[in-house]
Amino acid sequence: MILRANGLRRSFDGVFAVRDVDLDVAHGELRAVIGPNGAGKSTLFALIGGQLRADAGTVTYDGTRIDRLPPHRRAAAGIAVVFQGARVFTGMTVLENVMVGAHAGTRTGFGAAIARLPRHRREEREIRDRARESLARAGLEDWADRDAGALPLGQQRVVQVARALCGRPRLLLLDEPASGLRAGERARLADLLGELRGEGITMLLVEHDVAFVTRLADRVTVLDLGQVIAEGTPAQIRADDRVVAAYLGATA
Amino acid sequence: MKVLIAAAVVTLALPVFLDGKQLGIYVLAGLAAMVTVGLSLLMGQAGQISLGQASFYAIGAYTAGLLSVHGTAPVLGLLAAPVVAAAFAAVVGAGVLRLRGHYLAFATLAMQLILLSVLAQSTWAGGAIGLQGIPRLSVGGFELAEDIQYAYLVWAGLAVVLVVAHNLVRSRPGRGLRALATSEVAAAASGVPVGRYRLAVFTLSAAFAGLAGGIYAFYLGYLGPGSFPVLLSIEYVVMAVVGGLGTLAGGVVGAVAIVLLVQALNELATSPGMPSYAPSVLSYAVYGLLLVVVVLWLPRGIVPALRGKERT
Ligand SMILES: Nc1ncnc2c1ncn2[C@@H]1O[C@H](COP(=O)(O)OP(=O)(O)OP(=O)(O)O)[C@@H](O)[C@H]1O
Numbered sequence: 104m105i106l107r108a109n110g111l112r113r114s115f116d117g118v119f120a121v122r123d124v125d126l127d128v129a130h131g132e133l134r135a136v137i138g139p140n141g142a143g144k145s146t147l148f149a150l151i152g153g154q155l156r157a158d159a160g161t162v163t164y165d166g167t168r169i170d171r172l173p174p175h176r177r178a179a180a181g182i183a184v185v186f187q188g189a190r191v192f193t194g195m196t197v198l199e200n201v202m203v204g205a206h207a208g209t210r211t212g213f214g215a216a217i218a219r220l221p222r223h224r225r226e227e228r229e230i231r232d233r234a235r236e237s238l239a240r241a242g243l244e245d246w247a248d249r250d251a252g253a254l255p256l257g258q259q260r261v262v263q264v265a266r267a268l269c270g271r272p273r274l275l276l277l278d279e280p281a282s283g284l285r286a287g288e289r290a291r292l293a294d295l296l297g298e299l300r301g302e303g304i305t306m307l308l309v310e311h312d313v314a315f316v317t318r319l320a321d322r323v324t325v326l327d328l329g330q331v332i333a334e335g336t337p338a339q340i341r342a343d344d345r346v347v348a349a350y351l352g353a354t355a
Numbered sequence: 356m357k358v359l360i361a362a363a364v365v366t367l368a369l370p371v372f373l374d375g376k377q378l379g380i381y382v383l384a385g386l387a388a389m390v391t392v393g394l395s396l397l398m399g400q401a402g403q404i405s406l407g408q409a410s411f412y413a414i415g416a417y418t419a420g421l422l423s424v425h426g427t428a429p430v431l432g433l434l435a436a437p438v439v440a441a442a443f444a445a446v447v448g449a450g451v452l453r454l455r456g457h458y459l460a461f462a463t464l465a466m467q468l469i470l471l472s473v474l475a476q477s478t479w480a481g482g483a484i485g486l487q488g489i490p491r492l493s494v495g496g497f498e499l500a501e502d503i504q505y506a507y508l509v510w511a512g513l514a515v516v517l518v519v520a521h522n523l524v525r526s527r528p529g530r531g532l533r534a535l536a537t538s539e540v541a542a543a544a545s546g547v548p549v550g551r552y553r554l555a556v557f558t559l560s561a562a563f564a565g566l567a568g569g570i571y572a573f574y575l576g577y578l579g580p581g582s583f584p585v586l587l588s589i590e591y592v593v594m595a596v597v598g599g600l601g602t603l604a605g606g607v608v609g610a611v612a613i614v615l616l617v618q619a620l621n622e623l624a625t626s627p628g629m630p631s632y633a634p635s636v637l638s639y640a641v642y643g644l645l646l647v648v649v650v651l652w653l654p655r656g657i658v659p660a661l662r663g664k665e666r667t
């Protein structure tokens with residue numbers, strides 16, 4: 104298992120957003136997390152990514168506890184996040200945004216940058232190459248020099264995907280990456296996620312589009328009111344009565 | 356690039372044509388620019404504000420002054436100035452930069468008030484009268500005695516500050532800083548150690564101010580707590596905002612513009628018939644007005660407005 108959550112719990116103002124969640128994700132798996140609005144999906148991601156601290160429970164990544172680590176340490180360990188909201192760096196170009204994503208695997212500090220050490224130059228070149236490659240994979244080459252904040256919201260999410268890729272993550276958390284995208288862009292993103300799975304990157308994917316999910320996911324976890332109400336292959340989930348009642352029933 | 360070279364050439368040639376009083380203004384503007392570039396970096400790139408930047412200027416000045424008064428080679432005193440100022444910033448910043456929000460503004464303001472009262476009451480620092488008899492700066496037997504030499508020293512100091520800041524902005528940590536100023540959450544999730552970076556840029560801004568303060572001590576030859584009022588810290592903030600946050604040229608342009616303006620105001624306020632409180636009332640009023648004007652008509656400051664569009 105690359106990721107293990109045990110008894111995770113988090114409440115806001117006395118109301119549980121995530122309640123006693125257990126989650127085991129295998130190496131290389133693409134796990135979909137679905138559930139109605141307010142089910143606790145984003146909160147669960149934030150507990151894994153480190154944006155929120157759990158009230159109780161543990162998160163183990165690659166065999167070590169990470170639930171006390173600050174988010175940048177989790178990023179350095181190989182966890183990347185694509186947030187549900189627009190979280191690009193405005194005032195920076197798309198390319199620069201993606202280059203920030205390389206922070207996780209690189210080292211140049213203030214001193215080396217100020218002194219322009221050769222080490223810095225070498226790494227700077229490497230970061231730029233990596234960022235261009237990530238941009239190309241996400242289909243954003245033509246936008247490289249635009250201000251990221253000026254892109255349509257859907258494209259901003261794709262910038263986040265490219266930024267996450269630039270850090271060469273081993274675990275990628277994607278919170279509704281396809282929302283706001285048109286059909287063609289959606290298909291392209293699905294292809295990219297498929298490719299990434301082929302490369303062995305483990306992914307957690309929140310997505311409301313059931314077709315998108317079933318096409319990609321190995322397994323599906325269903326959350327409702329902060330709790331896991333079902334887990335299984337896409338086929339099993341579609342046949343599950345509780346799921347149909349809690350979630351699919353409402354949309355179908 | 357052409358603008359940069361032109362600016363370098365003009366500012367290098369300028370001191371030759373200035374009289375004594377004008378040279379003094381040149382030196383003060385250059386020192387203010389060194390401080391403001393650092394503050395602009397802190398405000399524009401890291402999204403934090405310091406209301407006590409003059410205290411690092413003072414710490415640098417007193418470090419250089421005290422060391423050389425007690426027999427340390429002046430050059431070593433000058434080199435120690437940014438180091439000691441940075442160390443103070445690291446201690447103050449370590450406590451408050453972890454917290455979200457503008458705690459740094461309050462902490463730095465408090466720090467300056469404490470520093471001023473400590474300096475005024477400490478006999479080792481000359482008390483309220485100040486530190487007298489600071490020797491001239493000398494490098495390897497060559498003594499800088501003329502004002503014009505200090506003008507070139509300031510020029511060199513500002514050049515160092517600008518090169519350092521420029522190198523930082525266009526680098527991995529520089530991108531991390533700009534990123535965390537717009538989205539702390541996303542920056543941290545990308546691996547940016549938000550607290551450490553903030554502390555580092557705050558420390559660097561203090562080092563710039565400390566270096567400027569060190570030069571100031573040798574230039575003037577004496578120091579008193581009265582040379583570093585809170586108003587001076589506010590002045591640096593106004594300079595940074597007026598010039599344009601987050602651009603290096605903005606720090607310089609803002610500093611020069613305000614120093615010239617203050618000079619003009621002083622002439623006006625001390626002209627015959629003006630009440631004795633005119634200088635301070637005028638300067639506060641003008642800072643207030645300037646901030647309002649800039650916020651209303653040039654919200655990004657002079658330099659970005661001149662460039663016409665956003666460039667980072
Ligand atoms: N920062 C917060 N402060 C207060 N309540 C919050 C906070 N974040 C989430 N909640 C609450 O926790 C619950 C779960 O929210 P969460 O965002 O995790 O749901 P979600 O499954 O991601 O929903 P959606 O599909 O709408 O994105 C909701 O009731 C929400 O109102």
Ligand SMILES: [Mg+2]
Nearest residue numbers: 144145146187
């Ligand atoms: Mg959500």
